[in-house]
Amino acid sequence: MTVLVTGGTGLVGRHLVRLLTGPVLAVSRDPRAHATDLDHVTFVDDDPAHLAGVTALFVHPRAVADPFALVARARAAGVGKVVALSALNVDDDPADQPSRHRGDRNAEAEAAVAGSGLPWVSVRAGSFASNTATAWAHQIRSGDVVRGPYADFAEAPLDERDLAEVIAHALTTDTLDGRRVEVTGPGSHTHAELVAIIGGVLDRPLRYHEIPPDQATGHLVRAGLPAAFAHALMDRYARGAGLPATVTGEVDKILRRPARTFPDWVADHTGPFTGEPA
Numbered sequence: 109m110t111v112l113v114t115g116g117t118g119l120v121g122r123h124l125v126r127l128l129t130g131p132v133l134a135v136s137r138d139p140r141a142h143a144t145d146l147d148h149v150t151f152v153d154d155d156p157a158h159l160a161g162v163t164a165l166f167v168h169p170r171a172v173a174d175p176f177a178l179v180a181r182a183r184a185a186g187v188g189k190v191v192a193l194s195a196l197n198v199d200d201d202p203a204d205q206p207s208r209h210r211g212d213r214n215a216e217a218e219a220a221v222a223g224s225g226l227p228w229v230s231v232r233a234g235s236f237a238s239n240t241a242t243a244w245a246h247q248i249r250s251g252d253v254v255r256g257p258y259a260d261f262a263e264a265p266l267d268e269r270d271l272a273e274v275i276a277h278a279l280t281t282d283t284l285d286g287r288r289v290e291v292t293g294p295g296s297h298t299h300a301e302l303v304a305i306i307g308g309v310l311d312r313p314l315r316y317h318e319i320p321p322d323q324a325t326g327h328l329v330r331a332g333l334p335a336a337f338a339h340a341l342m343d344r345y346a347r348g349a350g351l352p353a354t355v356t357g358e359v360d361k362i363l364r365r366p367a368r369t370f371p372d373w374v375a376d377h378t379g380p381f382t383g384e385p386a
């Protein structure tokens with residue numbers, strides 16, 4: 109079985125190509141920039157000719173500009189299975205989905221595989237655990253106070269390794285075929301609690317200091333993020349503040365073991381928070 113993995117150099121794709129044991133073609137815009145210590149992985153460009161002989165395709169919604177065209181080519185090339193990464197909020201109004209304002213096409217990736225006429229799975233992911241490092245690692249490296257909006261907004265952080273394992277399961281078995289599988293982390297924690305958990309693992313007295321949404325929006329825009337993304341994110345926080353995050357338990361059911369917890373994730377990813385190699 110040969111699997112073609114789009115987004116194969118990214119956060120999810122890196123774990124996924126490692127988990128797959130058969131031949132893997134990992135697509136990159138710059139395949140020559142990526143070395144691998146894995147004998148079964150070859151980095152390739154996005155030439156459709158690479159679909160020849162492929163048995164299963166992973167459609168990454170950030171890396172694939174036109175999922176419908178890719179899936180049609182895959183079908184014509186005889187690919188037997190298509191799996192998309194999507195998002196838990198994919199049915200929300202597009203204007204309310206922050207990731208769409210950064211160009212991610214989760215809805216299109218899901219629709220392309222679901223309408224492919226081939227066996228398909230869409231893996232709808234909840235908030236990645238790594239978002240906490242993206243948002244807070246810089247502040248945590250320079251002090252014990254994390255300034256951010258909506259202290260009582262809760263997430264159920266999903267370990268990207270668990271997400272990749274569910275995707276690998278979807279690609280290599282038929283047990284999830286035809287499903288939109290909603291995967292989240294195992295626990296709902298507010299922003300304030302997440303920072304306290306990171307502090308517990310690092311043995312530091314970290315605390316969350318709430319700032320007004322307008323101020324947080326300004327920080328995100330000055331950091332280079334699109335204003336529409338920042339506004340959609342603040343609106344998401346405003347809608348969900350004070351509510352528990354959705355916890356689906358699907359990782360446990362599919363992988364037949366407990367999902368990795370947020371403290372597990374932090375313990376395995378201290379590097380961004382300490383500035384030292386993990």
Ligand SMILES: NC(=O)c1ccc[n+]([C@@H]2O[C@H](COP(=O)([O-])OP(=O)(O)OC[C@H]3O[C@@H](n4cnc5c(N)ncnc54)[C@H](OP(=O)(O)O)[C@@H]3O)[C@@H](O)[C@H]2O)c1
Binds near residue numbers: 232
């Ligand atoms: N973060 C979350 O909480 C969350 C939750 C649910 C769903 N999602 C969705 O998950 C996806 C992100 O997954 P990820 O973190 O694995 O992505 P990623 O690491 O940012 O990107 C995956 C790969 O795609 C390529 N890529 C990146 N930006 C690109 C662009 N603008 N055009 C073409 N190729 C690009 C890069 O490969 P090369 O440079 O090698 O070409 C990159 O390594 C998004 O669709 C997001 O909406 C995220």
